[in-house]
Amino acid sequence: DTAVSQTPKYLVTQMGNDKSIKCEQNLGHDTMYWYKQDSKKFLKIMFSYNNKELIINETVPNRFSPKSPDKAHLNLHINSLELGDSAVYFCASSQMGEQFFGPGTRLTVL
Amino acid sequence: DAKTTQPPSMDCAEGRAANLPCNHSTISGNEYVYWYRQIHSQGPQYIIHGLKNNETNEMASLIITEDRKSSTLILPHATLRDTAVYYCIARGNAGGTSYGKLTFGQGTILTVHP
Numbered sequence: 001d002t003a004v005s006q007t008p009k010y011l012v013t014q015m016g017n018d019k020s021i022k023c024e025q026n027l028g029h030d031t032m033y034w035y036k037q038d039s040k041k042f043l044k045i046m047f048s049y050n051n052k053e054l055i056i057n058e059t060v061p062n063r064f065s066p067k068s069p070d071k072a073h074l075n076l077h078i079n080s081l082e083l084g085d086s087a088v089y090f091c092a093s094s095q096m097g098e099q100f101f102g103p104g105t106r107l108t109v110l
Numbered sequence: 111d112a113k114t115t116q117p118p119s120m121d122c123a124e125g126r127a128a129n130l131p132c133n134h135s136t137i138s139g140n141e142y143v144y145w146y147r148q149i150h151s152q153g154p155q156y157i158i159h160g161l162k163n164n165e166t167n168e169m170a171s172l173i174i175t176e177d178r179k180s181s182t183l184i185l186p187h188a189t190l191r192d193t194a195v196y197y198c199i200a201r202g203n204a205g206g207t208s209y210g211k212l213t214f215g216q217g218t219i220l221t222v223h224p
Contacts, residue, residue: 004153033211041195043154043214056211090153098144099212101153 003027004102006091012108013081021076021105023091031055032074033092033099034066043090049074081109111213112137112200119219122192128185130218132198135179141202143174144212145183147194147220154197154214157183188222195219 004025013019025032033056034046048056052068063079078085086109091102115133122128134143144159158165158172160181165172171184185192197217 035212042216043148043197043212045211045213048211058211092153098156098159099154100156103153104151 003100004091004093006089006102006105008105009103010106010108012110014110015081015083017081018077018079019081019107020078021089021091021107023074023076023102025072025091025093025100027093027095027100028071029093029095029100030071031094032068032071033094034074034076035090035092035101037088037090037104039087046089047074047076078107081107083109085109111202112141114198114200114215116196116198116215116218118216119221122185122188122220122222124190124222124224125187128183128188128192128220128222130183130185130196130198130220131180132183133180134198134200137178137200138202141200143172143178143181144199144201145170145172146197146199146212146214147192148197148217149191149194154212157196188220190222190224193220193222 007022031050033048037043046060047066049068065077068074088104088106090104092099112134142159145157146154148154160172174181195217
């Protein structure tokens with residue numbers, strides 16, 4: 001059984017479009033995260049939600065809006081996509097200790 | 111979270127122990143040392159963590175110096191599948207204001223060769 005899943009795995013889109021990435025965890029964890037890994041392979045936290053409440057927002061542009069309909073889901077909606085948004089986006093979840101990461105969504109903005 | 115410093119790359123022969131060092135000289139008393147790895151194109155994978163004592167699990171061992179300023183991750187019998195980027199992260203308790211966010215550095219690229 002997949003612990004943290006993301007859809008889609010690949011996303012290719014044009015500049016200016018709006019897109020969403022979905023994340024689901026079946027571990028019963030309270031906290032979920034979004035990380036971004038850019039072309040230079042730096043992994044950086046974007047958001048963290050705890051029990052559906054936004055806890056961390058690491059100076060991410062307003063075009064990025066996370067939404068947590070319930071504890072098991074944390075979706076990422078991106079408006080007006082820009083070239084610089086091209087990256088791999090990882091979702092993760094944790095309870096208190098280690099974080100479990102999803103397989104990533106590779107977003108390419110043309 | 112305290113800054114960590116790791117060598118950019120290391121090599122290891124298959125079947126031998128891989129010893130990956132990490133410096134965290136400014137680590138505070140309540141910060142844990144976490145190790146994750148990222149195999150090409152996959153999500154990061156948790157390996158092990160510790161506070162003061164040495165730790166061992168089915169994947170690896172973690173040796174933390176007495177002054178806690180450095181640590182070593184040991185993969186006892188490296189295989190080709192252990193080729194990955196290894197990240198050493200100093201992190202406070204998840205219940206604190208950071209809520210457990212991980213601050214990744216550049217990590218060490220470990221290449222295990224036949």
